[in-house]
Amino acid sequence: MHNSIDPDINKPHNGTITKTTSRQIADRLGVSQATVSRVLRNVPGYQYSAKTRGRILEEAERMGYRPNAVASSLREGRTHVIGFHNQHSELDPLNIFMAEVIRSLQQTCLEIHHLLLLHNFAPDVSIPHRLAELTCGRIDALVVHLQENGPLAEGIALSGLPTVAIANRVASLPSVGCDEAAGIRLAMEHLIAHGHERIAFAYSTYPLEAAKARHEAYITEMEHRGWKPVSVPCSNHDTDTTLQALHSQSPQPTAVCCWNDVSALCLLRACNRAGVSVPDDLAIVGFDGVLDNRLLQRNLTTVDVQWARISDTAVELLMRMLRGESVPWVTNVLPKLRIGETT
Amino acid sequence: MHNSIDPDINKPHNGTITKTTSRQIADRLGVSQATVSRVLRNVPGYQYSAKTRGRILEEAERMGYRPNAVASSLREGRTHVIGFHNQHSELDPLNIFMAEVIRSLQQTCLEIHHLLLLHNFAPDVSIPHRLAELTCGRIDALVVHLQENGPLAEGIALSGLPTVAIANRVASLPSVGCDEAAGIRLAMEHLIAHGHERIAFAYSTYPLEAAKARHEAYITEMEHRGWKPVSVPCSNHDTDTTLQALHSQSPQPTAVCCWNDVSALCLLRACNRAGVSVPDDLAIVGFDGVLDNRLLQRNLTTVDVQWARISDTAVELLMRMLRGESVPWVTNVLPKLRIGETT
DNA sequence: TTGAGTTATGCATACGATTGCATAGAGAAT
DNA sequence: ATTCTCTATGCAATCGTATGCATAACTCAA
Numbered sequence: 001m002h003n004s005i006d007p008d009i010n011k012p013h014n015g016t017i018t019k020t021t022s023r024q025i026a027d028r029l030g031v032s033q034a035t036v037s038r039v040l041r042n043v044p045g046y047q048y049s050a051k052t053r054g055r056i057l058e059e060a061e062r063m064g065y066r067p068n069a070v071a072s073s074l075r076e077g078r079t080h081v082i083g084f085h086n087q088h089s090e091l092d093p094l095n096i097f098m099a100e101v102i103r104s105l106q107q108t109c110l111e112i113h114h115l116l117l118l119h120n121f122a123p124d125v126s127i128p129h130r131l132a133e134l135t136c137g138r139i140d141a142l143v144v145h146l147q148e149n150g151p152l153a154e155g156i157a158l159s160g161l162p163t164v165a166i167a168n169r170v171a172s173l174p175s176v177g178c179d180e181a182a183g184i185r186l187a188m189e190h191l192i193a194h195g196h197e198r199i200a201f202a203y204s205t206y207p208l209e210a211a212k213a214r215h216e217a218y219i220t221e222m223e224h225r226g227w228k229p230v231s232v233p234c235s236n237h238d239t240d241t242t243l244q245a246l247h248s249q250s251p252q253p254t255a256v257c258c259w260n261d262v263s264a265l266c267l268l269r270a271c272n273r274a275g276v277s278v279p280d281d282l283a284i285v286g287f288d289g290v291l292d293n294r295l296l297q298r299n300l301t302t303v304d305v306q307w308a309r310i311s312d313t314a315v316e317l318l319m320r321m322l323r324g325e326s327v328p329w330v331t332n333v334l335p336k337l338r339i340g341e342t343t
Numbered sequence: 344m345h346n347s348i349d350p351d352i353n354k355p356h357n358g359t360i361t362k363t364t365s366r367q368i369a370d371r372l373g374v375s376q377a378t379v380s381r382v383l384r385n386v387p388g389y390q391y392s393a394k395t396r397g398r399i400l401e402e403a404e405r406m407g408y409r410p411n412a413v414a415s416s417l418r419e420g421r422t423h424v425i426g427f428h429n430q431h432s433e434l435d436p437l438n439i440f441m442a443e444v445i446r447s448l449q450q451t452c453l454e455i456h457h458l459l460l461l462h463n464f465a466p467d468v469s470i471p472h473r474l475a476e477l478t479c480g481r482i483d484a485l486v487v488h489l490q491e492n493g494p495l496a497e498g499i500a501l502s503g504l505p506t507v508a509i510a511n512r513v514a515s516l517p518s519v520g521c522d523e524a525a526g527i528r529l530a531m532e533h534l535i536a537h538g539h540e541r542i543a544f545a546y547s548t549y550p551l552e553a554a555k556a557r558h559e560a561y562i563t564e565m566e567h568r569g570w571k572p573v574s575v576p577c578s579n580h581d582t583d584t585t586l587q588a589l590h591s592q593s594p595q596p597t598a599v600c601c602w603n604d605v606s607a608l609c610l611l612r613a614c615n616r617a618g619v620s621v622p623d624d625l626a627i628v629g630f631d632g633v634l635d636n637r638l639l640q641r642n643l644t645t646v647d648v649q650w651a652r653i654s655d656t657a658v659e660l661l662m663r664m665l666r667g668e669s670v671p672w673v674t675n676v677l678p679k680l681r682i683g684e685t686t
Numbered sequence: 687t688t689g690a691g692t693t694a695t696g697c698a699t700a701c702g703a704t705t706g707c708a709t710a711g712a713g714a715a716t
Numbered sequence: 717a718t719t720c721t722c723t724a725t726g727c728a729a730t731c732g733t734a735t736g737c738a739t740a741a742c743t744c745a746a
Contacts, residue, residue: 069479071732099442136412414702
């Protein structure tokens, strides 16, 4: 790594931050530490003289006192931190969707005065180790995005850590996700209203529950109308093949529902290169609604999953679990169709 | 909010996670808690009999013991958590760049076995309150992305919390960023090699240090060649105006450097709508390199800031500060030109 | 002027792990 | 038998805050 470094200006840093404690304030003022703690937090049921109160407030201000969150957490048994477990594969630059999820979660946490701790693991990190990291008391609750149900989900469920799975349904955990079938229905009704009948589906080659649900909903919708489903694989990394697969059908589909936005954009790109006109030769619908249209050259028609509402709901459920209330095992958020220029 | 909820299946959750402690193991086995702690962590200098060791390991496994990270943090005085302070404005969906920064940081933290805690604040949260949240002991070190130097940066510097600013240079704190001038030079040399002379610059209407540095570098480069700089404002939200401003110049620029990728993409979109052919009528260069080309219809020529290396460097500096070493006040990472189809 | 009721405050423990120091017991050496 | 060295383990303090319970000082009515 070549860094151009200015060697003249260095910052000596002794590594030790001198944090003032409530005891220091108490000693300086000749009162007890309990008094300092109670005055500063205005604990109900305890009255202090205006004089004492004033002296403590002033001294705390003067010494720049900040209660140590780690100590409070230990004492109170809660940290006001929510964890988010995402898999390493989601660091894939194409997974713009994960960025949107993190942003939404962060926004929601902000509103309830909690912090978001990102638990990210390399793919080779074992499940016991992940569980250990998640259940070591650093977080009060957890949001997970898992590909599918499995030993990790089951381990988390067993641990007793209040957890909600988002996006993908996971049998062992309460989950909040998009009503995938409703989304597919919106997309297809939109296409049908525009005269399309030969509608294909570009399905995910990854084993994602949500992707599977979308695909199945598509098949149901087609069969329900007595039309033959046409499914082509779509891997993000090779949408030329997807396009060829569409073209090799006869009769050729006039529209295609893609299992997510990224695949839709990749396919759109393949169409551009291949001289296929969108939407005239082929209409394209995405699913997720995570990319701002201003970043794209053409507004993408897509099913907006509304991640913000999913995040809100997930965090709300967690808060209820922390209060000991029961929560619905499955929560669906209705998606919205966002009509763009690709249909 | 309309959620379709399955009311039949509820999850009663008592909210209390029964965590087993080292004391419980000790009591169950009739050994001291210290012994359990030392055996499980293999503390050097302490030898235990194979029998005791075996019993403890087995019992810990059986009871699913996980050392409480909050308690260790309190005792050890460090949390192994790195904070990231980002401003609320960066929740703007257009700020794809922040997603890339978070991803890079997370990746880097993963490698050194630390966790990343997102400190996000609403715009109206006061600086004292932000400082309080940052210095309450939850994190060992901090990465900040600030718009510019100011009271917050100074407060953080005063607090003694090991901190590195990224992307924007900040006078009060050590910082790691892109060598903006080198990046602009790369972009302009590329354009000039393609025969462009009338090169304009689309500058940011936001008060970002990095954006300012890019703009100044552009002016320097132009003047150095005896050419007159042409600067047009670019706000992301209204690039039509930017395009008009370019057209109203005479002679008209044949190329434009945009202060970042998002503005370049917005401008590209405006060109498409206005029937301006890129790169024939106008060549466009971006800056940041955060969007994967596969998401775009045409590969964008851009200056890749290499966020991953900036994150690596920032975290490495923090680790050195924690060890009490001194670090360079200013670190530059050299950007790379990524040539696409817009030039 | 004594007991009841307030007001204002302190003592001491708990949260769970880490760690410096002490020590009991087993051999070994003198 | 006495001292000495290990080996293997325990005791107790500490990190900083929160909180149940106790209590001193003061007011007030009887």
